[in-house]
Amino acid sequence: MAAHTEMTVQGEVELLPKLGDTRATPTWHEAPVVGNRHIADRYWALSLHAPTIAAVVQPGQFVMLTAARRHQATPVLPRPMAVYDVNLADGLLHILYGVVGAGTTQLTSFSPGEEMLCVGPLGRAFDLVPDTRHLVLLGRGIGICSLTLLAKQAKLIGVPVTAISSSRSPDSAIGSDLYRAHGVHVREVYDSDGSSHVQRLYDDLERTMPQEQSTLIAVCGSRRLLQMAGNLARSRGAQIQVSLEAHMACGLGYCHGCATGERSATDESPLICQDGPAFSYVVQETTTSSRFQASVSPSRSSPQSRSATG
Ligand SMILES: Cc1cc2nc3c(=O)[nH]c(=O)nc-3n(C[C@H](O)[C@H](O)[C@H](O)COP(=O)(O)OP(=O)(O)OC[C@H]3O[C@@H](n4cnc5c(N)ncnc54)[C@H](O)[C@@H]3O)c2cc1C
Numbered sequence: 511m512a513a514h515t516e517m518t519v520q521g522e523v524e525l526l527p528k529l530g531d532t533r534a535t536p537t538w539h540e541a542p543v544v545g546n547r548h549i550a551d552r553y554w555a556l557s558l559h560a561p562t563i564a565a566v567v568q569p570g571q572f573v574m575l576t577a578a579r580r581h582q583a584t585p586v587l588p589r590p591m592a593v594y595d596v597n598l599a600d601g602l603l604h605i606l607y608g609v610v611g612a613g614t615t616q617l618t619s620f621s622p623g624e625e626m627l628c629v630g631p632l633g634r635a636f637d638l639v640p641d642t643r644h645l646v647l648l649g650r651g652i653g654i655c656s657l658t659l660l661a662k663q664a665k666l667i668g669v670p671v672t673a674i675s676s677s678r679s680p681d682s683a684i685g686s687d688l689y690r691a692h693g694v695h696v697r698e699v700y701d702s703d704g705s706s707h708v709q710r711l712y713d714d715l716e717r718t719m720p721q722e723q724s725t726l727i728a729v730c731g732s733r734r735l736l737q738m739a740g741n742l743a744r745s746r747g748a749q750i751q752v753s754l755e756a757h758m759a760c761g762l763g764y765c766h767g768c769a770t771g772e773r774s775a776t777d778e779s780p781l782i783c784q785d786g787p788a789f790s791y792v793v794q795e796t797t798t799s800s801r802f803q804a805s806v807s808p809s810r811s812s813p814q815s816r817s818a819t820g
C-alpha cells in the first residue's frame with residue numbers, strides 16, 4: 511500500500527462557479543433499463559433508454575436515479591450518478607456505479623425491461639474552452655466516470671488527451687476501456703504498487719506536460735490529485751476544473767443540502783448540484799500560506815447561490 515502524504519497547494523485557492531451556463535432543462539423519465547451487470551470489484555454498468563437526456567447531456571453532468579420502484583417506499587431519495595457515456599443512435603445513457611449502501615445495492619436488483627425514474631441532465635458541465643490545446647484528466651475510483659465524456663468530446667474536436675486513472679489495485683480500475691476506445695492515452699496507477707503516489711505523479715507530469723496556459727486539467731474523485739493539479743497549474747501554467755461530490759437529496763438546487771461549505775464574505779456557499787459539480791479551481795500566486803477557500807464572484811454566481819444575499 512502506498513503511503514499517501516498530503517501535497518499542500520503552494521498558494522491561495524479559489525473555487526469558482528464557471529462562467530456561462532448552457533445546460534438544458536432537466537426532464538423526468540421512467541427510463542427502461544436496457545442492461546445492468548456486474549463488471550468488476552464493487553462496480554456495475556447500467557444502461558437506460560433515455561433519449562431526451564442522452565441528446566443533451568454534457569461532460570461532467572449527472573442524473574438522479576431513484577432506486578425505489580413504484581410500489582417501494584425506500585430508498586426515498588434519488589442518488590446522483592455521472593453520465594459515463596451516451597449512445598445517441600440508440601438513445602442510451604451509460605452509468606457505472608459502485609455499490610456502497612442501500613441505494614446502490616438496490617440499483618443492482620434492476621433487470622432489463624424494468625423502468626427506473628431518472629432525472630437529468632443536472633449540474634454544470636466541464637468547459638472545454640476553445641483554445642484548449644491539451645487536456646489532462648486526473649481521476650480516481652468512481653470519479654473517473656465524470657471525466658469520460660470530456661475525453662470523448664476532446665478527441666472529437668482533435669484535442670490531445672492524457673488520462674491518469676488512479677485506483678486501489680488493478681482489480682478495481684475502471685474506465686480505461688472507454689478511454690482507449692476513443693484513442694485516449696491512459697495510464698493506470700495503483701495504491702497496491704505505489705504508482706499512485708502523488709509526488710511521483712507530480713514529478714512525471716511536471717517533466718512531460720507542455721508549458722502553456724492552454725492546458726486544461728480536469729480532476730474528479732481525489733483531493734490529493736486536486737492539490738497536485740493545483741501545484742501543476744502554478745508550475746506549468748495550466749487551468750483546472752474539478753468535479754466535486756456531495757450527498758444530494760434533490761440535485762435541483764432546492765434543498766441546499768449539498769452546499770460546499772466554503773463561504774466568502776458576501777456569498778452563500780456554492781451548491782454542488784447547481785453551481786457545480788464542475789467548478790473552476792484557481793490557484794493564486796500571492797500568498798505563502800495555503801488554504802482552501804471558495805470565493806464566488808457576484809457576477810458569476812447562479813441565482814441559487816445568491817439567494818442568501820438577496
Ligand atoms: C455529481 C455526482 C456524481 C456521482 N457519480 C457517481 C457515479 O458515476 N458512480 C457512482 O458509483 N457514484 C457516483 N456518485 C456517488 C453516488 O451518488 C453515491 O455513491 C451514492 O449516492 C451512494 O448511495 P447509497 O444509497 O448506495 O449509499 P449511502 O447509504 O447513501 O451511503 C453509503 C456510504 O457512502 C457514502 N457516500 C454516499 N454518497 C456519497 C457521496 N456523494 N460522496 C461521498 N460519500 C458518499 C456515505 O457516507 C456512506 O458511508 C456521484 C455523486 C455525485 C454528487
Ligand code: FES
Nearest residue numbers: 761763766768783
Ligand atoms: S442536492 Fe438539493 S440543493 Fe443540491
